Amino acid sequence: NVLILDFGSQYTQLIARRVRELNIYCEIHPYNKIPENLNDFKAVILSGSPSSVRSDEAPHPDLSEIRGKKPLLAVCYGAQYLAHFSGGLVAPSNTREYGRANLSFVKENEDFFKNISEGSQVWMSHSDTIKELPTGGTLLASTHDVQNAAYKIEGETTYAIQFHPEVYHSTDGKQLLENFLVNIAEVAQTWTPASFVDETVADIKAKVGNDKVVLGLSGGVDSTVAAVLLHKAIGSNLHCIFVNNGLLRKNEFTDVLKQYEGMGLNVKGVDASARFLNELAGLSDPEAKRKAIGKVFIDVFDDEANQIEDAKWLAQGTIYPDVIESVSVNGGPSATIKSHHNVGGLPDFMKLKIVEPLRMIFKDEVRRVGASMGIDKELLGRHPFPGPGLAIRILGDITSEKVRILQEVDAIFINGLKESGLYNKVWQAGAILLPVNSVGVMGDERTYEKVVALRAVESTDGMTADWVNLPYEFLQKTSNKIINNVKGVNRVVYDISSKPPATIEWE
Ligand code: XMP
Structure with missing residues (x-):
């Protein structure tokens, strides 16, 4: 069991996911509510944070029950926190340190960097930088712009890294977590x-x-x-x-x-x-x-x-x-x-x-x-579907006739995605019935009927999303099928809005 102390980084949940991917159970707790049953945790990870350790308002928890007593991995803010309060120096950095970087130095024969070599890509996201290591610190890795990208503290099982091992763009991030948790902290991989x-x-x-x-x-x-x-x-x-x-x-x-x-x-x-x-x-x-x-x-x-x-x-x-x-x-x-x-x-x-x-x-x-x-x-593998159901995809008031129309349209769209092998490539899809009529012509007759919008998005958690570039041929086939089969609809449009600024549902 691993404890992740959250200092408010947007990546904290990702740390937990990476740890779980190693079949190791972990829990996230806020830095200001350190659990009392510390004996249940074999290792601790400190997350990043949007704060600067130099600010009075920044998280400054008491780690005396953890540090030196358990294997500790400090990420980003965590690494700066250890440096700042233990004899090191943290200062604003002169160069922007966001995004991709590569390790230009890796200390040899360190278990922490086992199977990770110079050149490995890491992901940075910080505005402060560690100018001087804390007391007892030994440099383990650097990048071109960041001298103190990783260090350990002699006499403790404490490791610190400036980059984020939890994001996919840190290509050896999972290996690093494995090195720390499995090889160094000896946490069992029994979480299946x-x-x-x-x-x-x-x-x-x-x-x-x-x-x-x-x-x-x-x-x-x-x-x-x-x-x-x-x-x-x-x-x-x-x-x-x-x-x-x-x-x-x-x-x-x-x-x-x-x-x-x-x-x-x-x-x-x-x-x-x-x-x-x-x-x-x-x-x-x-x-x-x-x-x-x-x-x-x-x-x-x-x-x-x-x-x-x-x-x-x-x-x-x-x-x-x-x-x-x-x-x-x-x-x-x-x-x-x-x-x-x-x-x-x-x-x-x-x-x-x-x-x-x-x-x-x-x-x-x-x-x-x-x-x-x-x-x-x-x-x-079912797509998410909102609790209020089709009610928030029928814009305006709801009647059973509108529900029927939208059910037919939705079924054609969703079955089409399945038949074309596209369903599993899309995070969520559905149809929206708009509260407007438009003019059409069918078999020489004028029609004045409803417009439906199709929406298909990719996302990981629904918090942000982008529209999916569905093949034109698929859209063409689907549109024909809808207009030819669903009475009351004479026009189909495709929603090409991302979230933000739009949302996934229209209401
Ligand atoms: P939005 O529209 O906010 O949707 O971008 C994000 C995700 O949440 C779903 N959603 C809901 N799910 N009750 C639910 O159970 C709701 O009231 C609700 N509103 C939106 C939406 O389908 C998408 O997956």
Whole structure:
């Protein structure tokens, strides 16, 4: 188990991912909340930070329980922090030190740089620089512009690097982390999807016992994997609820329900389409629509959960990035992007305790865990789909006719992507129904019908995204198929906006 102390770098999560890729478990904690159970951690990594160590407001935690007592790797700000407070010198750098650099010197016979040689590309991102090493420091590597790119402290298992091993552009970054964690700190590489499943199932059994658990399934990856884990642990004491809000994709409710039943899950499908559409009638403001959907969902879910007698727990598919984001929001160091509705969790109306089996793992790990439990590949590879569903892709007010049109268009687009082998190359795709009519001509007749937009984006986490350069031929075929088959649509456009400044969804 490895502890990562977060000083607010945008790359902190990447450090955790790289460590996990080495099959080593790690946890991120904010620098101002160092965990008390330090004995549980075999090694510590200090992250980078947007701050300057020379500033009074910068993070200056007390590391006396860590330094010299455990193997320590200090990255970027961490490296400067150690230097600044232990007899070294940190000052603003004269040259810009961002982006690509190459190691021009690497000290020989150092375990830390095993299998990494001069010339190796590293990624820099800092405005201060270490002018003098701290007391006991030995230089391990330099780049052309950065003399003190890596050092160790004699008499301790403390290593420090100015560059970022966690980004892919540091080509030997993973090797460096392996050298430190495996060869130097001797941390065991036992974190695998299968071991995660075993441990989590045992944890759930211990925590939940013979209690009943309620879980809301969405058809998405996270809630499905959470459900299968809980099912493994407690069998039919897990009660899943899958709500049809009438805003799902074409046939999605029945298809997904069937798939869940095939997996042996105890699922109740609740068709509440009419309730949702009634509540939405006449609403065209995006926020009003979202709120209405949220409210009906809570009502429906509450009704259903109350029918499960003696339910004691609510299970959620919260994953690690949501948890980290909410830690940041609640006093951690990184900039607040958004607060996540899943975390901090219990809606007042449900007096249930919370169980979140995925709260310590990343999306790609969720997929690996799912695959190791035999969950269908297609289900695990599904594109993200927003909770409010097609409601935020039908601009303006919502009617069942508009839902039908958009379901048809979406199905043609998504099936087309699958048939052309493009689906897995796209992070998320969907269609948007615009609130305008345009003039067309079909078989000598004038038409005056709806416009739909197609959107396909690449992304890693949905926070930033770029539109996908889909082949013209594919767009051409898809457009023809939509206009020829979907009554009420006579024009198709393709969305070529990135996020930011646009967003992925239109509402
Ligand atoms: P935006 O539109 O903010 O979307 O660029 C980023 C990602 O989040 C999804 N999204 C939502 N998911 N409830 C959800 O569960 C929502 O209200 C919601 N709004 C957007 C969106 O589909 C994309 O993957």
